[in-house]
Amino acid sequence: MRVRNLPLSSAYTEHFVENGIRELYPPQAAAVDAGVCEGSNVVAAIPTASGKTFIAQLALLTADGPGLYVCPLRALAREKYEAFASLPDLEVGISTGDFDASGEALAGNDIIVATSEKIDSAIRNGASWVDELACVVVDEVHLLDADRRGPTLEVTVATLRRQNPDIQVVALSATVDNPDAIAAWLDATLIQSTWRPVDLRTGVAVGGSIDFDDGTTREIPLDGPARKGGNGGDGDGSDDGGSDLDDTDVTAALVANTVAEGGQCLAFVRSRAEAVSLAQRLAADGLAEQMGIEAAAAAAGDEAAAVDGTVTGHQLADCLRSGVAFHHAGLRSGHRTVVESAFRDRDVACICATPTLAAGVNVPARRVVVRDQKRYTGSAMEWLPTLEVHQMCGRAGRPGLDPHGEAVLVGESDSRDELVERYVDGEPEAVESTLSDPASLRTHVLSAIATGFAETESEIxxxxxxxxYAREAGAGGLADAVGDTVDDLVAAGMVRRETAGGVGDYRIVATPVGETTSRQYVRPETGERVVDGLRTAAVMPNATTLTAFELICDTPDMQDTYLGNEERAEMYRFARANSGALTTGMRETDDFEGWLESVKTARILDEWIEGATVEELVEAYRIGPGDLDSRVERAEWLLSAAQALADTIGVSVPSVPRARSRL
Incomplete structure (x- = not known):
């Protein structure tokens, strides 16, 4: 099927042709046959790089009104925004923040790109443009089963369909076990395919030998003496021949081989520290010289160094100058942008990354190496989900540049069979709703009540x-869960039951605190904790900005900040010394460890507004510069919510607006 035969304006057709899109990929043609250009609902469960974005463009460009592209991640939203903004004669808007705003500035755009959290917030705050949408594209819909993001995505899609029954829904998914269930939920035609524009071979490397799923074997040279450069893998550090090579040495050999053959590589490891360690190990291998990119690599390093002067920034800049980079959530957005752009421009030979890089950002490579297949989950090392590993492997192979892609799992002789069973031959997990989580259900039931969508349990x-979730739980299971949730919200002071005429008749209404909590887009547990903290702070003789930060940091909406063993005693002493400025006493908390982590976060934020630099805080508290950025951003949002709640309950805590103004 040719692009010129599609029901698009000549301006769009010429744009696509000029950008090399002349013939549709088979999954794209199947979507057209399923009516994606005619307003039909479609679920496309196809591999990475098989043309999902173009399917989305077809739906949005042929819709009878404004369209919405829902992204799970901010970085991905920016990438998609730029793709749509490059199209001719389109007004495109993007929104990923300001959870307490309606986003009315987005009205009038032809296409809006936003995170599901932003859309959910816009619905709660009565954004008028939501009712005008004709088409919604949901990217990475398999993230319905993500712990915190999934419930919001699910409820947002359900609400959009309820408010506008005629809206077209196009959902894009990785290859999962139950795409038919997602399609049935959305009343959509399922497009399911394993077709890829570049063939993918997946295999397991033990020592220098890779056994691929197509029956072939490759031998990778393991030159030079073994160097113990990392802590990867889960075996005893030996290969089939009993040499001293460990998983990091094998990974380095795979990267070197890729570069020698003119390709680039992505190497996935389980933690931030491992990503940095592996990148520094590879930086000694002269990859920039081998690729002939010394000048470009040096320029990328200088660009990264200009972002900030943190230890992390210096480490990244040094690695980039050697043609290697690392990528994880602790980097600042400026650092990540430099790394991703340099890799796309072939100015970096290898990115050493945590699995977050596989979540949608477009950085394909000739070869993907998955060194670590387990990660620590808080109590033990556990296998990564098959779907997550498949997402990593799917990054292998660049259309038009690579003859094929290779995904290699690094293992040991005693783990080879299990790796093959789990990840090479194994099927990805089924997508399951996480809306059954009580905390998530409380959040969204409160929203339904506070926005006036429902006044009785029947209406909820x-x-x-x-x-x-309703499809999975059935009517009885959903009714029981909703009843328990309403009871919880009543007990928390977020809603109340009011009699409504007849005996036993009542309606459920949000309390002023519940309304403000929902409008400010914080969880009910956060609203309850902040209200308690505000009432305590209002009568404290010495409430400070540390007080304000502690009451918002000790909530589920603030990200956890890791507290190392070496820091614990010092943070305990700090909490004791400043107990008069804290709204929770040491003996009052049910989760002392979690509370101490919140004190650490509050201390960091308090020192930030007192003039401490990013460099000083990163070094003193062993956090990533990106971690500081994200916590400052969340603190601004939560302090705004705290001030709104203070106004609602009629208390004055001057340290809250003072802390916010100084962030």
Missing amino acids: LDVFEGTF
């Missing part, structure tokens, strides 16, 4: 009837 059931 109507609101949630369109969720993926």
